[in-house]
Amino acid sequence: MGLARRIIPCLDIDNGRVVKGVNFVDIVDAGDPVDAARGYDAAGADEITFLDITASSDNRGIILDIVEKVAEQVFIPLTVGGGVREFADIRRLLNAGADKVSINTAAVSNPELVREASDRVGNQCIVVALDARQVDGQAGQWEIFTHGGRRATGIDAIEWAQKMAQYGAGELLLTSMDRDGTREGFDLALTRAVSDAVDVPVIASGGVGNLQHLCDGVTLGAADAVLAASIFHFGQYSIAEAKLAMSQAGIEVRHIRKEDDVNVG
Amino acid sequence: MSEKLVVIDYGMGNLKSVAQALERVAPDTLVQISSDPADIDAADRIVFPGQGAAGDCMRNIERAGLLQSILQACREKPFLGICMGLQVLLEVSDENAGTHCIGLIPGRVEKFDRSDHQTGFKVPHMGWNEVEQCTSHPLWEGIPDRARFYFVHSYFVRPDDNTWIAGSTDYMHPFASALARDNVFATQFHPEKSARDGLRLLHNFSRWSV
Numbered sequence: 001m002g003l004a005r006r007i008i009p010c011l012d013i014d015n016g017r018v019v020k021g022v023n024f025v026d027i028v029d030a031g032d033p034v035d036a037a038r039g040y041d042a043a044g045a046d047e048i049t050f051l052d053i054t055a056s057s058d059n060r061g062i063i064l065d066i067v068e069k070v071a072e073q074v075f076i077p078l079t080v081g082g083g084v085r086e087f088a089d090i091r092r093l094l095n096a097g098a099d100k101v102s103i104n105t106a107a108v109s110n111p112e113l114v115r116e117a118s119d120r121v122g123n124q125c126i127v128v129a130l131d132a133r134q135v136d137g138q139a140g141q142w143e144i145f146t147h148g149g150r151r152a153t154g155i156d157a158i159e160w161a162q163k164m165a166q167y168g169a170g171e172l173l174l175t176s177m178d179r180d181g182t183r184e185g186f187d188l189a190l191t192r193a194v195s196d197a198v199d200v201p202v203i204a205s206g207g208v209g210n211l212q213h214l215c216d217g218v219t220l221g222a223a224d225a226v227l228a229a230s231i232f233h234f235g236q237y238s239i240a241e242a243k244l245a246m247s248q249a250g251i252e253v254r255h256i257r258k259e260d261d262v263n264v265g
Numbered sequence: 266m267s268e269k270l271v272v273i274d275y276g277m278g279n280l281k282s283v284a285q286a287l288e289r290v291a292p293d294t295l296v297q298i299s300s301d302p303a304d305i306d307a308a309d310r311i312v313f314p315g316q317g318a319a320g321d322c323m324r325n326i327e328r329a330g331l332l333q334s335i336l337q338a339c340r341e342k343p344f345l346g347i348c349m350g351l352q353v354l355l356e357v358s359d360e361n362a363g364t365h366c367i368g369l370i371p372g373r374v375e376k377f378d379r380s381d382h383q384t385g386f387k388v389p390h391m392g393w394n395e396v397e398q399c400t401s402h403p404l405w406e407g408i409p410d411r412a413r414f415y416f417v418h419s420y421f422v423r424p425d426d427n428t429w430i431a432g433s434t435d436y437m438h439p440f441a442s443a444l445a446r447d448n449v450f451a452t453q454f455h456p457e458k459s460a461r462d463g464l465r466l467l468h469n470f471s472r473w474s475v
Contacts, residue, residue: 097281121317
């Protein structure tokens with residue numbers, strides 16, 4: 001027995017509200033990020049990721065308030081991404097209570113930010129998010145996109161993953177833009193190629209539609225963690241069902257015990 | 266009068282989550298984040314967290330004039346080291362081309378060497394892994410053997426004297442994930458991020474009388 005593969009629900013936050021939130025038992029407001037995070041914690045999520053998709057820069061500060069409230073109540077790791085442009089953004093999120101900050105577009109426009117951030121706060125806090133798309137007609141080749149997958153960069157995804165790990169990313173969050181939202185499963189060839197190319201853990205993301213997809217991400221894609229949004233949010237599957245499926249596929253997971261209901265506080 | 270617990274602040278990482286977790290499980294205890302040696306000297310209990318690089322940690326401890334207070338606290342009151350707060354208790358770390366550390370515990374800190382092993386082991390060791398309880402200890406009370414705790418680290422401790430080892434975890438090879446002796450307990454994992462079992466360990470620490 002050893003290290004468990006992680007299951008990470010991802011919550012999109014827009015102007016302080018969860019987009020497409022799930023209704024947990026005992027939790028009234030599915031749109032409240034604090035309630036949703038508590039629900040996922042109780043359900044056995046191994047970490048929680050918030051992606052701030054707030055468009056208006058005027059409302060960007062709202063996420064800090066949410067992170068503070070979640071960190072007061074949820075005692076598992078919390079990653080926050082979206083709109084991180086400079087080191088001050090990273091510092092603010094960490095000070096608010098985030099354990100890791102995910103950098104996406106800013107890492108492409110300014111790779112030195114990753115190096116600086118890793119040097120100053122440690123690589124365990126720095127996640128670099130990679131949005132990759134297969135190059136047309138070129139199996140085994142993927143290109144990095146930015147700005148939510150809208151802008152091509154011409155950068156090779158595998159080389160970029162290696163460079164970011166070298167610059168001090170403690171972890172890579174890899175999203176297939178071809179699969180994102182399709183519910184057809186991860187791009188397993190991409191996941192495998194990136195995971196094999198770097199020393200740091202890789203989180204697979206984009207395309208999960210059922211529990212077999214989560215298992216495949218680990219067994220075939222060699223992902224260290226799997227991230228999913230819609231299959232959990234819509235109540236299609238619970239975290240416990242996902243862990244059971246992975247466990248039955250021979251994957252080591254962290255189970256929640258019944259007696260965990262006992263309050264220690 | 267309520268007990269005072271000081272979380273030592275030496276500029277290495279966010280201490281709020283540790284303090285918040287302690288406040289949650291020890292509502293009768295006054296939890297204070299401080300970088301003042303006088304507060305450490307006056308505290309009933311000490312939590313010594315830390316993240317980042319060993320070299321920076323030692324420089325910050327020395328710059329803040331905390332070394333004597335930390336050593337004194339290690340000798341006389343309940344003391345909980347977490348992550349880097351465990352590693353710098355040893356004599357020397359391989360990090361930053363060899364860092365001279367506090368030296369309370371004979372032994373060294375080594376890096377997980379992926380080259381010697383099959384692929385599939387990533388560094389940092391990140392996530393939930395099992396902790397085998399090698400000794401019975403008041404801080405393990407109510408926590409099942411082989412419960413999973415949250416880890417994130419690239420270096421691990423190797424004490425000279427195995428009787429220090431209170432918890433063991435397997436990643437590439439077995440390593441010491443908790444050390445304990447007398448009034449000192451120190452973990453490689455993050456109890457403040459380890460859900461129920463982590464909170465239970467912190468709760469146990471808040472009640473631990475040496």
